Amino acid sequence: MAAAWLHDIGYAPSVRRTGFHPLDGAEFVRSAGFGKLVASLVAFHTGAHVEASERGLQGLSEFGDPPSDVLDALTFCDLTTGPDGSPVSADDRLSDVLTRYAPEDPVHRAVDAGREELLAAVQRVRDWL
Structure with a gap:
């Protein structure tokens, strides 16, 4: 539950360090004492590893991969x-992101590249429900 509330905390100006909100947020929640699982979920939420690659950023691996089922639930x-x-x-949400960001933007490229993976995570959760 904490990761769901905190996953976008890296957008807050007071938390921003690198400009990549999953990494900034994960560093913040770790320093605030939320523990490894919450920090890992914030770091890797909603395909952040794909966007990190698009941006040429390192740093997510220091948080360790979260359990895939819990990450799927957060993505859902x-x-x-x-x-x-x-x-x-989920289709509408991803389409909205693609509309808001120009095709050359790393966010657009990451969502485009990771769309099938993201939709598969949503479907796995739907199957559990």
């Missing part, structure tokens, strides 16, 4: 909830 929550908290389909 992130992709089926809109920015205002309303329910949304």
Whole structure:
């Protein structure tokens, strides 16, 4: 639950260090004492490893890979909830991100490259439910 609340904390100006919100957020939650699992989930949430690669960034590995089932659950929550908290389909959420970012932006490239992986995570959670 803590990771779901905190996964985007890296966007906060007071937390921002590298400009890559999963890494900045993970460093913040670790320093705030939330523990390894929460920090790892924040670091790797919603395909962050793909965006890190697009940006040429290192640093996520220091947090260790989170359990895949828990990461899938966080991805499901992130992709089926809109920015205002309303329910949304994962396809619509990803399409919205692709619309907001230009094709050359690392976020757009990462979502485009990781789309199938993200949708598969959402489907695995739907299958569990």
